[in-house]
Amino acid sequence: MIYLDNAATTFQKPPAVQRTLCEAMRRYGANAGRGGHKLSIAASEMVYKAGEAVAELFGIQDPANIAFTLNTTMALNMAIKGVLLKGGHVIITSMEHNSVARPVVRVAKNRYTVVRANRQGIVNPADVEAAIQDDTRLIVCNHASNVCGSIQDISEIGRIASGHGILFLVDVAQSGGVLPINVEKQHIDLLAFAGHKSLMGPQGTGGLYVREGLELDTILEGGTGSQSESLSQPINMPDRLMSGTVNMPAIAALGEGIRFVRKLGVGAIAAHEMKLAGRLMEGFGNIEGVTVYGPESVKNRVGVVSINIDGLDSITVSQILDQDFGICVRSGLHCAPLAHETIGTLENGTVRFSVGYYNTQSDVDRALTAVSKIKKGKYV
Amino acid sequence: MDYAIAMYSSITVANRVKKLAANQISYLGIIQAPASLGVKGCNYSIRCKFEDLETLRAICDKFGLKIKAVFKETIQNGEKVYIRL
C-alpha cells in the first residue's frame, strides 16, 4: 500500500514511538498522577516529559500550561467554549475545520463572523481586523488548511488580535511539526495541536496550550489527582483542563515523536514534504482534465494537494485508487465544508493527497501514474 | 539522615521542580506525603536531603512555584516523625 493520507493521521510512526508505546504498557503502565507508588510516579514523569517536548517545540515557557487531550477537536472545544461560555463575539475564517465551526455555532449562536479566504484558501489579515466588533473576545484561525494546504499568516493575525486585546486561538493540526510555531513571537494565547499527525504520536493524542494566567471555563470536570479535598475544579493548569485518567502510553510515545521531529528539524521535514508536494502539483498540472486547488506555489502550502478529475466523482476516484492501485487518499469534504465552499468544491469535494515524512518520490510518481490512468479510463 | 518534604499543588508542579532542581540537588524523589500530616489534598511532594532544602526553596522562588507546606522528616526513638516548618 502507498499511504498518502497523512493529513488525517501520519503513518508510519518512528520506531522509537512504537517502542515507547509498548514499553509504557509493559513497564510502567500505571495511572499517571493518581498515586504515590513508583509506577504511578514514573508514569506521571513520562507525561511531564511529553509536555516538555511540546513546550520546547512551540516556544512555551512552562509545560504546565499544556493540557493533553484526546485529539485536536477536544482541545478546540475546550478553548472555544472555555472563552465563549460567558458570551461575546468570535471571528473565524472560512478555512476552518468543523472542529472549530461546530462548537462556535453551538456556543456563540449568531455572534460569530466568518472571514472569507480567497479561492486559493488564503485569508487576508486586514479582513480579520475589519471584522472586529466591540465585544469580540476571540479570533480563531487554522495555520494550514486540511483541504488545500494553504498557510495563513498567523503572525500578522496574532499581531492584530494582540493589538486589539482579543484572544487568539490557532489550530495547528496540520502545521505542528512542519512549520515553525512560537506562541510568544506569534502572539498566540491558545494553541490546539494534534499529536497523531506530524508530531508523529499515536491516535488519541492532542493538546491545548493556554497562555499563563488565562483561566478558561471548563467543559469537563472531575478527578485530577490534586486538591482532592475540594469539590470545585482546580484553577491551576494543566489540572484545570485534564480530568480523568490520561492516555499515558500514547502521550509518552507522542513525547518521543516530538523528540524525533526536533532531532530531524522542522525545516528538514518541511523541505522533504514540500519537494514531494511540489512534484505532485507539477505532475497533476501536466495531466489534462485535472484541477489542482489551493495556492499556486508550493511555498505557501503544507504537504496537502487536493485535486479533481473532470467528470469523475471525488469519492469514486479514491475508491479506484484504493482498490486498483493500492493508494490510500481521502475524498469528499474532509470535515471542512466552509473551506470547500471557499475554493468552489462544495458539491464534489476533492481527492486529497497528503504526504508525510515517510513518503518517497516513488510513492508520488505512482500516484501520478495512477491519476493519469484513471483520467484515461485505463485502470481495470 | 534527615529529609525535607516540600508539598505542591499537583504532580505536574512536583515534576517541574524535580526537573529544575535535578542538577543542583543530589537526592531527589517525588512522593505522596502522608495524609496524617494534616495538609489537605493529594500531597505530591519533593523529598530531598534536609541540607538541600534552602536550594530547593530558592529554585521554587526563582520559578514562582508555590510550596504548600514544608516538613522535616527525621527519626526519633527509632520512629519516623515529621515536623512542620
Ligand SMILES: Cc1ncc(COP(=O)(O)O)c(C=O)c1O
Ligand atoms: C485543520 C484541522 N483542524 C482540526 C482537525 C481535527 O483533528 P482531530 O482529528 O485530531 O480531532 C483536523 C483533522 O484533520 C484538521 O485538519
